[in-house]
Amino acid sequence: MATATSQPKSVSELLFEYGSKDNRVCYVGVDTIDAAFAERHPERVIDVGIAEQNEMAVAAGMAAAGMIPIVNAVTPFSPLRNYDQIRTVLARHDGNVKIIARALGLQNISHGATHHDYESLALYLTIPNLIVLAPAEDWQMEAAFRAAMEVEGPVVLMGPSMTYDVGADGPMALELGERPFEIGKAEWLSEGADVAIVSFGPALRYSMQAANRLNDSGISAGVLNMCSLKPFDNEAVIHAANNYKAVLAVEEQTIWGGLGAAVGTAIAEAGIGTKFKRLGIPDIYMEEIGDYTEMRAMIGLNATGVADAARELLA
Amino acid sequence: MATQELIERLEEKAKFLRWRSVEMNIRTAHPGGALSSSDIFAVLYYHTMKVDPDNPSWPDRDVLVNSRGFACEPLYVALADLGFFPESDLAMAEEMGSHMHGMSATTTPGVDFSGGSLGHGLGFGVGVALGKRARGLDGRAIVLTGDGEIQEGANWEAAMAAGHYKLENFVWIVDRNRYQTSARGTEDTMSLEPLHTKMEAFGFAVRRINGHDVRELVDTLDALPLEPNRPSAVICDTVKGKGVSFFEENRTHAGRFGRNLDTALQEAAIKEVRGY
Numbered sequence: 227m228a229t230a231t232s233q234p235k236s237v238s239e240l241l242f243e244y245g246s247k248d249n250r251v252c253y254v255g256v257d258t259i260d261a262a263f264a265e266r267h268p269e270r271v272i273d274v275g276i277a278e279q280n281e282m283a284v285a286a287g288m289a290a291a292g293m294i295p296i297v298n299a300v301t302p303f304s305p306l307r308n309y310d311q312i313r314t315v316l317a318r319h320d321g322n323v324k325i326i327a328r329a330l331g332l333q334n335i336s337h338g339a340t341h342h343d344y345e346s347l348a349l350y351l352t353i354p355n356l357i358v359l360a361p362a363e364d365w366q367m368e369a370a371f372r373a374a375m376e377v378e379g380p381v382v383l384m385g386p387s388m389t390y391d392v393g394a395d396g397p398m399a400l401e402l403g404e405r406p407f408e409i410g411k412a413e414w415l416s417e418g419a420d421v422a423i424v425s426f427g428p429a430l431r432y433s434m435q436a437a438n439r440l441n442d443s444g445i446s447a448g449v450l451n452m453c454s455l456k457p458f459d460n461e462a463v464i465h466a467a468n469n470y471k472a473v474l475a476v477e478e479q480t481i482w483g484g485l486g487a488a489v490g491t492a493i494a495e496a497g498i499g500t501k502f503k504r505l506g507i508p509d510i511y512m513e514e515i516g517d518y519t520e521m522r523a524m525i526g527l528n529a530t531g532v533a534d535a536a537r538e539l540l541a
Numbered sequence: 542m543a544t545q546e547l548i549e550r551l552e553e554k555a556k557f558l559r560w561r562s563v564e565m566n567i568r569t570a571h572p573g574g575a576l577s578s579s580d581i582f583a584v585l586y587y588h589t590m591k592v593d594p595d596n597p598s599w600p601d602r603d604v605l606v607n608s609r610g611f612a613c614e615p616l617y618v619a620l621a622d623l624g625f626f627p628e629s630d631l632a633m634a635e636e637m638g639s640h641m642h643g644m645s646a647t648t649t650p651g652v653d654f655s656g657g658s659l660g661h662g663l664g665f666g667v668g669v670a671l672g673k674r675a676r677g678l679d680g681r682a683i684v685l686t687g688d689g690e691i692q693e694g695a696n697w698e699a700a701m702a703a704g705h706y707k708l709e710n711f712v713w714i715v716d717r718n719r720y721q722t723s724a725r726g727t728e729d730t731m732s733l734e735p736l737h738t739k740m741e742a743f744g745f746a747v748r749r750i751n752g753h754d755v756r757e758l759v760d761t762l763d764a765l766p767l768e769p770n771r772p773s774a775v776i777c778d779t780v781k782g783k784g785v786s787f788f789e790e791n792r793t794h795a796g797r798f799g800r801n802l803d804t805a806l807q808e809a810a811i812k813e814v815r816g817y
Contacts, residue, residue, distance in 0.1 A: 272671055274698070275701070283663075283665050284667050284699075285668060286665055287664065287682070290653065291604070292672060311695070314661060318655050
């Protein structure tokens with residue numbers, strides 16, 4: 227079990243820390259560099275240019291030569307452009323690579339559907355050997371990064387970073403403080419009795435807001451942070467299904483093949499009959515124009531939408 | 542300058558890889574590329590490369606990336622002959638419990654790259670070369686690709702990076718047998734030429750040689766890196782199915798003796814390449 231220090235470090239600071247004490251640690255980017263690390267260790271900063279396929283193949287090769295690459299992966303181009311490289315070149319060789327996935331979900335909404343991340347979780351989940359973590363906030367990112375570095379193999383960190391201007395209702399970071407992080411374990415941010423809201427990453431923020439509103443209106447809501455997506459914490463989901471009247475899975479990803487699918491499967495395979503709903507991005511390209519707040523409101527991915535979905539599920 | 546004795550020894554090894562490849566082709570599926578690359582594999586494994594069968598993961602070794610995965614027969618035969626695994630394993634390829642897939646993979650001792658999905662080896666090799674350089678390790682990343690494989694775009698992302706990073710410890714060898722799955726040939730399918738010029742434009746020092754002339758292979762690979770501060774590329778002009786007349790005539794890409802070909806033909810082919 228790894229623990230963050232009291233003041234969470236950024237990924238850049240963590241790269242510097244690990245890279246300074248271990249000369250196998252290097253950075254691989256796509257038209258991106260880490261300036262501080264590059265100044266100190268230029269020979270360990272590789273920028274392959276705008277070439278996502280080569281980014282993952284090069285990282286896998288460097289790992290084969292004994293390096294520990296930290297890869298800056300811009301979502302959705304990773305894993306859309308380089309899914310085969312991640313699957314076949316990196317994970318099949320069990321390369322000791324840590325992928326930092328940025329701009330998850332609909333954060334980059336204004337650029338249109340090319341830049342919307344509908345499916346990165348669904349794709350990552352299908353890859354053997356790959357550990358998939360989704361630390362909720364910076365405090366958990368540090369702990370998850372440290373846990374990932376203790377693994378000799380590929381890990382993707384679907385981090386909390388908000389890369390773009392996400393509007394007034396967007397970047398409300400959860401004030402959750404220092405937390406331990408354990409691969410394979412989800413965590414209950416709050417417990418209740420009526421509805422269990424299971425979520426991760428960007429959606430966790432408005433799921434927490436929704437739970438607070440529900441509790442204020444007399445509905446007892448619990449929130450499960452699914453920060454370890456693979457290995458998946460079946461036990462936590464079964465606890466939710468057994469101890470609440472309903473389970474609501476909320477993700478800023480397509481409803482197909484991601485968190486909701488995994489939660490529903492876990493409940494069904496455990497033979498538990500309960501009320502269950504997936505809330506996520508419907509099966510569409512989001513072509514309307516609007517900011518992060520407006521566009522999420524349109525598909526019910528905000529505090530109001532989550533609270534409404536919970537009430538309907540319990541009705 | 543290579544001695545005549547060395548050349549003759551390597552030619553014998555090439556002949557050995559060739560007939561043993563045909564022999565194990567009852568189990569594996571790509572005789573065309575296996576036969577066109579046998580001389581290349583012979584020079585690499587019996588002369589050029591630094592590898593240690595007793596310590597396959599020796600950090601300072603030369604790392605061979607058999608990018609296309611198929612054409613694995615001479616690779617398997619050479620590795621067994623060098624002692625990476627027992628020769629008797631060759632009779633078990635593709636059978637339950639064997640370590641040999643129909644495409645070479647790290648399940649086999651001495652194999653550093655799991656190939657098959659085309660166009661991945663070059664980028665992986667660039668990473669190996671960068672990693673060796675960052676760690677101050679000896680040894681080179683040697684990537685063997687087919688020619689049809691070069692149509693995959695990922696190769697050119699990797700070639701760009703090899704040139705940009707001036708990877709002197711990186712070698713790209715092309716088995717240029719001019720045919721891919723389609724019997725029309727590479728130039729009628731999606732043309733690659735002028736390949737030499739393309740590689741040079743990406744920053745490689747390039748040589749184009751006869752990939753069946755062991756002396757040319759030795760002299761060229763002995764001269765690596767071909768130029769300082771540049772990655773090297775060696776285009777080996779070869780003949781698909783080299784050494785077996787009916788394979789050469791048909792430009793055979795895939796097929797197995799004993800499964801969709803005739804065992805009498807296999808015996809004839811072995812006799813043709815072995816000479817008795």
